[in-house]
Amino acid sequence: MGEPDREADDGRLYVPAWEDGWRVRIKTTWEREYCFAMKSGEDFYHLLMAGEIYMQFDDEKFCMECAMRRGVLSRNRLHWKRGES
Numbered sequence: 125m126g127e128p129d130r131e132a133d134d135g136r137l138y139v140p141a142w143e144d145g146w147r148v149r150i151k152t153t154w155e156r157e158y159c160f161a162m163k164s165g166e167d168f169y170h171l172l173m174a175g176e177i178y179m180q181f182d183d184e185k186f187c188m189e190c191a192m193r194r195g196v197l198s199r200n201r202l203h204w205k206r207g208e209s
């Protein structure tokens with residue numbers, strides 16, 4: 125049989141929107157930069173830390189939390205199936 129179905133606890137992450145220009149970056153400076161999104165219920169922007177992995181689209185930067193919430197980052201290995209008709 126094939127490999128066991130362990131997608132649920134698979135720690136890998138996917139970027140379904142990579143073709144739209146989304147990129148994964150690592151913050152390499154201590155310069156103050158903030159996540160472009162704000163979580164509903166919060167009234168502050170997330171500070172990105174040096175060494176933090178974040179996502180970028182043009183000049184807009186998003187922490188992984190917000191990227192995940194917006195669906196530009198996914199744990200679903202079969203994300204590519206979703207858009208197919």
Ligand SMILES: [Zn+2]
Pocket residue numbers: 159160161162170186187188189190191
């Ligand atoms: Zn954020």
